[in-house]
Amino acid sequence: PIAIEVFSGDGRNYLLAFQKGVRNKVYQRFLAVVPSLTDSSESVSGQRPNTSVEQGSGLLSTLVGEKSVTQRWERGEISNFQYLMHLNTLAGRSYNDLMQYPVFPWVLADYDSEELDLTNPKTFRNLAKPMGAQTEDRLAQYKKRYKDWEDPNGETPAYHYGTHYSSAMIVASYLVRMEPFTQIFLRLQGGHFDLADRMFHSVREAWYSASKHNMADVKELIPEFFYLPEFLLNSNNFDLGCKQNGTKLGDVILPPWAKGDPREFIRVHREALECDFVSAHLHEWIDLIFGYKQQGPAAVEAVNVFHHLFYEGQVDIYNINDPLKETATIGFINNFGQIPKQLFKKPHPPKRVRSRLNGEAAGTSVPPGSTSDKIFFHHLDNLRPSLAPVKELKEPVGQIVCTDKGILAVEQNKVLIPPTWNKTFAWGYADLSCRLGTYESDKAVIVYECLSEWGQILCAICPNPKLVITGGTSTAVCVWEMGISKEKAKALTLKQPLLGHTDTVTCLTASLAYHIIVSGSRDRTCIIWDLNKLSFLTQLRGHRAPVSALCINELT
Known part of the structure; x- marks a missing residue:
C-alpha cells in the first residue's frame, strides 16, 4: 500500500493507506476540496509548499525573500527540536508509521557524571560521525566489512551497516513501558517480551551498545x-x-546527572539538545541523515552506507515477479527500517551560534554592542523606563499586548480580542453581566446578560476572535462562542462547560500552538483541557496554595 498523511489546522493528523492506483486520485480530490493547499497556505513545516527546504539559487527566490525553514533555523528563529521535527516531517517521517518514525540524534556521550558540563566538548557525541563510527575499534570492523564485501549473486552492493538507526522494533522497544506501544512490541515479538538482557532498561547501557559494544x-x-x-x-x-x-x-x-528523576532527565537532555555545542554541530548530523552524506561517494567517505534495501527508491516492489522474493523484500523493509528522504544535496549550512566554542563561557566572546548581545534579560540593570508613558489607565493594568503597531494595555477585568485587538471583553460588573467594548473608548457596544447564571466571573481569555473562555465562582470553565453574523452578534452561545475543579477558578490561559486551555483554581490544582475537543487532558496537582497566575512557554 501507499499512503497520504493529512495534517489538519487544529494539530490532528491522519495517515491513510491506499492501493497504488487509488492514492493519487484521493490526493487530487483533496486538492479539489481544499484549493488553498496548492497556493498560499502554509505547509506542515511552517513554510509555503512551493518553497524548497534548501535556499533557492535563483534571483527571484532571493528577491522575494521567502524564508525557508532552514533559513529560519540558521537565524535562530526556531529551536533545534522544532527544526528536527520539520525535517523529519518533510522527509516523510511520521508518528503514524513506526517504520518511518521521526529520528533524533544521540547528543551526549557522558552518562556517568553527577553534573553535566555543557561547555566541555567531551560531554558530547561526535555529531559529524554516524553511530557506527563513534569508536575506532568498531569503525575499523565496519570499514573492513565494506572493503571485503563480495556478493556472489551481484545483487547486493557493499555496505557498512546491515541494521538501521530507526525501525519499528527500535521505536517500540524504547516506548515499551507505555501503551499502545507495549501491545505493538508484543505483536512484533510474537506475543512475549524480549529477553530481559536485550530490553531497553538503562540510558547509559543503550548508549554504549549503540556507540561501542554491539556490532548490530x-x-x-x-x-x-x-x-x-x-x-x-x-x-x-x-x-x-x-x-x-x-x-x-x-x-x-x-544517568547520575538526572538525579533519579525522569523529568530532570528530560529537562537536562533538552537543554543539551539546544545548547551552543549541539547548535554548532547539528548540521553535520543532518548531512548524514537527511543530507548529502546520506548516499553516494560522500556516504562511503563518511562510513555511512547502509544495506541497499534501506534506501528510498532502491527497489520497485511492484515489479518483483517472484512472490517469495517480494514477500522477503517487503518483510526486510518493514522490519529493518527505512532511510529518510534525502532533503539536501549539498552541505547543510551551520546555525549561527551566539558564542564561539573554544571553551569560553557563552556570551563572553561576543563584542559588546553587537546585535546578539542585546537580549534584555542578560542586562536587566540597564533597563530604563520610557520617558513618556505608553498608555495611562484609570485602574490597575490587566493585560498588555505587543503588536506591530505598538503596545496596547487594558485595565483589570478586561481582555483584548485578537487578531485586530481593537475590541475588549470586560467583566466584573455588579449585575454579573459582561460587555464588549472598543479599545479607544470605554463605551460598551454589547452587554451580555447570559453569563449571570454561572455566578461571578473572575477571569476570562479570548484565544481567537470567535471564542471567549470564562472562569469564576461556579468552578466551571465555560467556553462561549461569539456570534460573527449580524443577527447573532448580540449573543454569546455556550459551547461547553468544562467541569473538573472543586473550588473557584482564579486564572486562565490558552495556547493556540498546542491547542490547550489551562485553568488554575483555589482548589490548588491546574487542569489542562483540549481546545479543539473541549475535553479534559490532565490535572497538575501539588501546589501549596491557590493558583493565582498561569503562563505557557510556547517554545517548550
Whole structure:
C-alpha cells in the first residue's frame, strides 16, 4: 500500500493507506476540496509548499525573500527540536508509521557524571560521525566489512551497516513501558517480551551498545527522549522479566546527572539538545541523515552506507515477479527500517551560534554592542523606563499586548480580542453581566446578560476572535462562542462547560500552538483541557496554595 498523511489546522493528523492506483486520485480530490493547499497556505513545516527546504539559487527566490525553514533555523528563529521535527516531517517521517518514525540524534556521550558540563566538548557525541563510527575499534570492523564485501549473486552492493538507526522494533522497544506501544512490541515479538538482557532498561547501557559494544546496534533516538518523561517509567507495572544477573526490570535506569528523576532527565537532555555545542554541530548530523552524506561517494567517505534495501527508491516492489522474493523484500523493509528522504544535496549550512566554542563561557566572546548581545534579560540593570508613558489607565493594568503597531494595555477585568485587538471583553460588573467594548473608548457596544447564571466571573481569555473562555465562582470553565453574523452578534452561545475543579477558578490561559486551555483554581490544582475537543487532558496537582497566575512557554 501507499499512503497520504493529512495534517489538519487544529494539530490532528491522519495517515491513510491506499492501493497504488487509488492514492493519487484521493490526493487530487483533496486538492479539489481544499484549493488553498496548492497556493498560499502554509505547509506542515511552517513554510509555503512551493518553497524548497534548501535556499533557492535563483534571483527571484532571493528577491522575494521567502524564508525557508532552514533559513529560519540558521537565524535562530526556531529551536533545534522544532527544526528536527520539520525535517523529519518533510522527509516523510511520521508518528503514524513506526517504520518511518521521526529520528533524533544521540547528543551526549557522558552518562556517568553527577553534573553535566555543557561547555566541555567531551560531554558530547561526535555529531559529524554516524553511530557506527563513534569508536575506532568498531569503525575499523565496519570499514573492513565494506572493503571485503563480495556478493556472489551481484545483487547486493557493499555496505557498512546491515541494521538501521530507526525501525519499528527500535521505536517500540524504547516506548515499551507505555501503551499502545507495549501491545505493538508484543505483536512484533510474537506475543512475549524480549529477553530481559536485550530490553531497553538503562540510558547509559543503550548508549554504549549503540556507540561501542554491539556490532548490530547503530540506533539513534526518538523525539520522546526530549519531551516525554513518562516513557521512562514502568507505571503500568509490566513484568518485563529479570536479567541474567538477577536484576528485575522496571523503570529505565537514568544517568547520575538526572538525579533519579525522569523529568530532570528530560529537562537536562533538552537543554543539551539546544545548547551552543549541539547548535554548532547539528548540521553535520543532518548531512548524514537527511543530507548529502546520506548516499553516494560522500556516504562511503563518511562510513555511512547502509544495506541497499534501506534506501528510498532502491527497489520497485511492484515489479518483483517472484512472490517469495517480494514477500522477503517487503518483510526486510518493514522490519529493518527505512532511510529518510534525502532533503539536501549539498552541505547543510551551520546555525549561527551566539558564542564561539573554544571553551569560553557563552556570551563572553561576543563584542559588546553587537546585535546578539542585546537580549534584555542578560542586562536587566540597564533597563530604563520610557520617558513618556505608553498608555495611562484609570485602574490597575490587566493585560498588555505587543503588536506591530505598538503596545496596547487594558485595565483589570478586561481582555483584548485578537487578531485586530481593537475590541475588549470586560467583566466584573455588579449585575454579573459582561460587555464588549472598543479599545479607544470605554463605551460598551454589547452587554451580555447570559453569563449571570454561572455566578461571578473572575477571569476570562479570548484565544481567537470567535471564542471567549470564562472562569469564576461556579468552578466551571465555560467556553462561549461569539456570534460573527449580524443577527447573532448580540449573543454569546455556550459551547461547553468544562467541569473538573472543586473550588473557584482564579486564572486562565490558552495556547493556540498546542491547542490547550489551562485553568488554575483555589482548589490548588491546574487542569489542562483540549481546545479543539473541549475535553479534559490532565490535572497538575501539588501546589501549596491557590493558583493565582498561569503562563505557557510556547517554545517548550
